[in-house]
Amino acid sequence: MAIVLGPNQYGKAEVRVVAVDRSTPRHSLVDLNVSSSLRGDFAAAHTAGDNSHVLSTDAQKNTVFAFARDGVSSPEAFGLRLARHFAGSYDWITGARVAVESYGWERIVVRGAEHDHSFRKAGSEVRTAVVTVEGDDVHVLAGLTDLVVLKTTGSEFWGFPRDRYTTLAETHDRILATAVTARWRYTAPDLDFDACFDGVRTTLLETFASTHSLALQQSLYAMGEAVLGSFPDVAEIRMSMPNKHHFLQDLSAYGLENSPDGHGAVVYHADDRPYGLIEGTVLRDDAPPAAIAWQGTPGFC
Numbered sequence: 034m035a036i037v038l039g040p041n042q043y044g045k046a047e048v049r050v051v052a053v054d055r056s057t058p059r060h061s062l063v064d065l066n067v068s069s070s071l072r073g074d075f076a077a078a079h080t081a082g083d084n085s086h087v088l089s090t091d092a093q094k095n096t097v098f099a100f101a102r103d104g105v106s107s108p109e110a111f112g113l114r115l116a117r118h119f120a121g122s123y124d125w126i127t128g129a130r131v132a133v134e135s136y137g138w139e140r141i142v143v144r145g146a147e148h149d150h151s152f153r154k155a156g157s158e159v160r161t162a163v164v165t166v167e168g169d170d171v172h173v174l175a176g177l178t179d180l181v182v183l184k185t186t187g188s189e190f191w192g193f194p195r196d197r198y199t200t201l202a203e204t205h206d207r208i209l210a211t212a213v214t215a216r217w218r219y220t221a222p223d224l225d226f227d228a229c230f231d232g233v234r235t236t237l238l239e240t241f242a243s244t245h246s247l248a249l250q251q252s253l254y255a256m257g258e259a260v261l262g263s264f265p266d267v268a269e270i271r272m273s274m275p276n277k278h279h280f281l282q283d284l285s286a287y288g289l290e291n292s293p294d295g296h297g298a299v300v301y302h303a304d305d306r307p308y309g310l311i312e313g314t315v316l317r318d319d320a321p322p323a324a325i326a327w328q329g330t331p332g333f334c
Contacts, residue, residue, distance in 0.1 A: 038079050044070035045090040048097045052105055060150040063105045066134040069093045074125040086125045108133040109173050109226035112164035120166040128167035130329055135160040163330050172326030175230055176216035183210035188246045206293050209246055210277035217270040218326055224266055236260050249276050249311045257315025269316035273333040276309035
């Protein structure tokens with residue numbers, strides 16, 4: 034029996050970068066979390082403690098800051114610059130993966146006008162990008178996490194099988210709420226990534242709102258189908274959508290009726306856990322697979 038080294042990579046995780054463009058009185062700000070991973074011939078470092086092929090993770094961190102000094106542009110474009118640099122820096126480095134999280138900030142409005150240099154955090158939603166460069170192959174994943182959406186009607190859930198443990202009542206009118214995590218793979222590395230991201234995000238939101246949903250699975254597929262139908266440069270999209278349950282609160286103990294068919298406000302109890310978790314991939318049947326594009330990125334199913 035022989036013991037050998039299997040697949041491996043290393044890098045610098047979660048480099049926090051805030052870059053402010055002060056070239057005009059109206060400043061702009063980007064807030065990033067950048068992680069790099071290198072792949073290649075690092076066997077000697079593992080088996081013999083020989084670091085001659087190890088580009089230090091500290092150097093990787095410093096490269097992130099140095100590249101940010103020249104401007105970030107989109108998370109995807111910044112990731113491409115870094116990944117191409119790392120993958121081409123030494124012969125023994127065969128590939129690089131760069132993951133970027135971008136945190137949104139909005140300008141504070143003062144007396145009806147956006148302030149030039151004061152901002153507020155935009156919320157929990159995070160824009161993501163993962164770039165992988167391996168030889169001549171370049172893969173770009175864009176995405177978002179924690180896009181929280183809710184519709185107060187236009188959602189049903191019925192017709193499911195019942196066994197001895199099934200207590201859930203069927204419903205033809207319910208609140209549907211979720212926090213969308215989505216990642217989609219582009220077919221080309223030279224797109225207007227900001228415009229593509231904005232378009233995909235808008236399509237996801239509009240489709241969630243306009244789809245009369247018989248199940249969250251149906252909403253997921255409709256959202257993915259709409260993205261692929263509108264954006265030919267997207268090969269596939271993967272989504273993870275927890276069902277943020279809202280249950281009618283029983284107010285009968287107080288002599289109060291609480292029904293969607295009644296008048297006045299309807300009161301729900303928002304449950305945070307446990308929750309249903311709906312995950313799936315929507316893809317073009319002629320799109321070539323790209324397993325390496327997803328390597329190291331948490332899967333959804």
